[in-house]
Amino acid sequence: MTRSPSGLWATLGPARAGALLMIAAGALFAVINALTQYVTMMQGVPSARLAFWQYFIAFLFSAPWVIRHGLRAMATNSLWSHLMRVAAATIGVQLWIAGLAHVPIWQAIALIMLSPFFVTLGAGLILREETTLARWFAVTLGFLGGMIILAPWSERFSIYALYPVGAAAFWALTSLLTKRMTRTETPESLTVYLLLLLTPVNFGLALGDGIALDLGLSGGIVLLAGVLTALAQYAIAKAYSIADAAYLQPFDHLKLPLNVALGVAAFGFVPPGSMWIGSLMILSASFYLLRQESRTAQMAAA
Template identity: 60%
Template sequence: MKPDLAIASAGRGALLMVAAGAMFAGVNTMLQYATMTLGVAAPTATFWQYGIALLALLPWQAVGLSAFATRRLPAHVLRVAFGVGGVQLWGFGLAHVPIWQAISLIMLSPFFVTIGAALLLREQVTAARWLAVLVGFAGGTVILAPWSDAFTAWTLAPVGAAALWAAASLMTKQMTATETPATLTLYLLALLTPLNFALALLPDAGGLAINSVNAILALAVAGLLTALAQYALARAYAIADAAFLQPFDHVKLPFNVGLGILAFGFVPPGSMWIGSGLIIAASLWLLADEARSAGRAA
């Protein structure tokens, strides 16, 4: 690719990444409005959000039946189960904690990926990366503030979501050795909604019924924005390098904070910016160290 075309593609990728962050902020606001304000159960909200997103994404995800061919069905189920668990915990988190706190804590996911890569995939992790992990979790501790009277067990839900999504990411990385991207995508779509459906029907989970027009509209918007945001992410990664795009993913933090203030009056304390700064700095260090390692290997 010519340099000017590469620069143009990188710019479009960055804009798409920022647009995805803005749309995900809208998703989080709609989910928090439906669950925290209107009282919709988190499993119910999650089912409808991803069910609507699935219907909207299907035209772009059409693949042949041959993509169903796999010898690793249990691994596909486990991978999607991790993803569903993360989605459910994220929904519970948004139902009980401010947006700024939830979105700050979900940024811990890369550090869980590093830990999992070392313990499960037996990858070599440098001392610098371990230091970055410690700094990142120090930032998470500042945001959690377990010494504060405002701390509750629900605050840990976004942390659990970050860990489960990291597990799903690790499985995806490991499975790409034998599975095609089409197969991975197809099984994700085929299993995500049925698992969310089953969880919504568990006792005391809330069921599927929504009795509020406002809640229906909020979840419809959340589902459509989820589909658009996922499409924007896919396009961004298709036209620009992942390492270049990663810093733009952090732009989602001010979007979420801003909408949280406007919609709910959730004004974050100064400790949020300190903790988030530590997390972002540590994650950028992880990214830079990974790029240096890749350069040495090349």
């Protein structure tokens, strides 16, 4: 259930406001990915150090909200579930940033779009949800598209290309744990535990390479990436608070051309034709699954 927007968002209307917020979030993440790739590939900043500072800065921007809701939200009967969820989110973040240090943006962002299919697979295994023929068809088509983008049979294949796939899998696990925990946990509890636990875990992982932040160009870029991460997360949360998730999903897919365009402009990463074929298969599978699930929901409601 979505809330009625207020202020500027009320003037625009929930549908238009939600779409604009999702597009803005996608644009912000495209910039974040380009900045991440620059400081890891060109400046040699270790990916674990970057992950710590990026999300620590985002946490600082969220600190007032955490303080306001923290004491009330700390009550929980599922501490181990919170720890598992944070562990999955942390591994996903580490794999994603490590992947951006080695593979082109277009390939990373296309492969991260496999996450909904991992969610569909896990829904049957973890949540015991019914796995319909339509879901299996969408999962198969999506993974075939992913294989075309990976091209493990090609001489250009790199093991680092599997990092975004791993990130997609662990972020899917995070989503599945979140959905399961909503049965007993409040949204405040889920948010506070994620923010409070993610930073120290990233800190521990970054200790091996050192956490000292350069005060020069690379440090400034890392700081900017952290600020933009906080803004992008807010834009997504705001979008989902005023518009339906099913309606917003197609606008989230616009992150692919946005990232490709920035990758070409900033690094000269021109994707091959196989990327567009694989991405088309992933998008087609996503929209097919979305249409089938919406139709099923409408029939159930009727």
